[in-house]
Amino acid sequence: MKSRFKFSDILLSVGTFIVFALSIVLWIFIMTNDQYFSRIDQTNNVSQNSRSRRSRIIYNLYLPTSAYGFKNGQPYRLYDAKKNLPLEYIKDLKEVKYKNIREVSSNQKEYEAMLNDPKYLQLTFPNEVSVNLFTKKNLKSTDQTFRRSFISPSNDVLYLGNDKTTTIYRVEIANANFNRLREYAAKSRAKKPVKFVRMKNSYETFYDQPENWRVYSYLTNTQTDSYFVSRLLGTANVTSSNNKKGWTTYSLNYYTKLRVPDTKAGRHDMLYTRYEKQKNLSENDCLIDSVEYVHKLGLSEQDLRYFDTTKDKLSYSNYIEGMPVFMGKHSPQVSTKLTQDTEEVAFSNLELQIPIPFDGQTRTLPATGTVIQRLVNAGLKKTEIQRIIVAYRIEKDHSHDSLVNLIPTYYIKAYDQWKSAQEWEKQDFNKLAVKSQGEGK
Structure with a gap:
């Protein structure tokens, strides 16, 4: 009985050691498998109830x-x-x-x-x-x-x-x-x-009369290309290629790519593309699925809000004091486009970080009806105006590299495009109408 007991103890010890060693091997495999982590990073929100x-x-x-x-x-x-x-x-x-x-x-x-x-x-x-x-x-x-x-x-x-x-x-x-x-x-x-x-x-x-709007200032931050490559493509098997037009494209494979502007270009617009057949989604599903991509980017979401839907594109903007911010010339922070063949996420890597105390600067904007009349006089048909809002455009403050000013501006959506009132006044509407009719066919 005594020897049998010792033998069973030895078997138990050996079995415990094997299980322990196997768990270490599996742990090392998981921790060093980038594809696993990439998948976790890209689908962690989807798995929630x-x-x-x-x-x-x-x-x-x-x-x-x-x-x-x-x-x-x-x-x-x-x-x-x-x-x-x-x-x-x-x-x-x-x-x-x-x-x-x-x-x-x-x-x-x-x-x-x-x-x-x-x-x-x-x-x-x-x-x-x-x-x-x-x-x-x-x-x-x-x-x-x-x-x-x-x-x-x-x-x-x-x-x-x-x-x-x-x-x-x-x-x-x-x-x-x-x-x-x-x-x-x-x-x-x-x-x-x-x-x-x-x-x-x-x-x-x-607004029936001219209104004063505050000008705000923010310190900004930009995430590196590697940050978004890691979050969207992972860190293994990613290749990069430069072209002559100021862009670098990172590829995980033929179907998944991230295009970023060269650092010297001074631009912040990035584009993530994944080619994959999609199921038919309801409007509710599109809203939910779009959010998963916004979370995947890892941008600060404190002031990020749903902004607009145009055809198959949903966009999100930062809102400061209840007003949206156009991060590019006339683009919001994030736009997602889900079609039957592709998933596209266009976004800016420029983020508003620290607000500067208000220094009393304001801008007076004319009454909304006055702006509409100017646009009509410039050739924009009133029946084509889909939206008109007061929003902020970003203006570089030359006193500091990372400082920007948020300038209140009228933005108008027409022909499914957002532009400032000043841009629309310079628009060739004959060419735009012809182009719009061609796209509608």
Whole structure:
């Protein structure tokens, strides 16, 4: 018995050693396998469950960007740096339970009456978003889209509005309490009088008189090419090739590439491309899948918000004091394009890092109607104007290499293109109309 016991002890020790040694070998293999880490890096967000992913999307990127209230029947754009109204609205939605949603009107006059009804506090998204993005369940087989939330005096009912179709949805809700949001809106410090004007397929915010807008300054940061190569392509089996037009292309294989500008070019626009057959996605799926690519880039998302959808392209912009920032000449921070054959992510590696205390600089912009008339006089058809907004363009501050100024500027979307008002005034609209007609065929 004694020798048998010793023999079993030896077998147990040998078995333990083998298991321990095998675990070390497997650990070394995993830790040194770049393809494994690359896949983790590229798919870690996808593996999360639907509820946590949906919550992350709401709180990070899909927030309203403007709020509107009324005083003596006059609509005002509301903003308060200390009480973030859109963020407060999203917090209030966290515990809401959605009981029923139904269409109550698609009449343009009724829609415009609601836009100008003092009973409602409005919060708007830059473009239509999916109802199912927020409801945690499919309320209908079809996924309604909306741009505006109308906060009624009751906490039991919420109204949603689609600018394009002038459709109003009535949503029955439970566990909602918008009282604090209403209180913050009533005490909002920055109020600018506005009116809502129908453009090509949306209602835009018009300022009836010249307005002063603050100029902000930020210290910036740029991530290295290797940072994005590592995140998007991994660190093994990546090749690079230079061409003569100021670009370097990094390739993981024939299907996955990253194009970056040469350092001396002074540009910041990068393009990630992956060729892969895609399934047919719903609008809700496109919104969610697009976010995964934004997370994959590893950019700071503190002020990054959903900005626009044009055909099959979704874009995200930094929002400073409630206004979007164009990082390039007329491009936002990130744009994703998902087609049946490719996934494309165009982005800027320039990031806004540290705000400089406001020094009192302002710019006066003319009334919105004045800008529209200038564009019409320059040859832009009013029926082609899709959006008009006040946004920031980046201007280099020569007092410091990493310092930029954010200059308030009118930006207009027409023919599915964003450009500043000054750029549109110099546009040859005859050539643009011909090109647009050719692309539409």
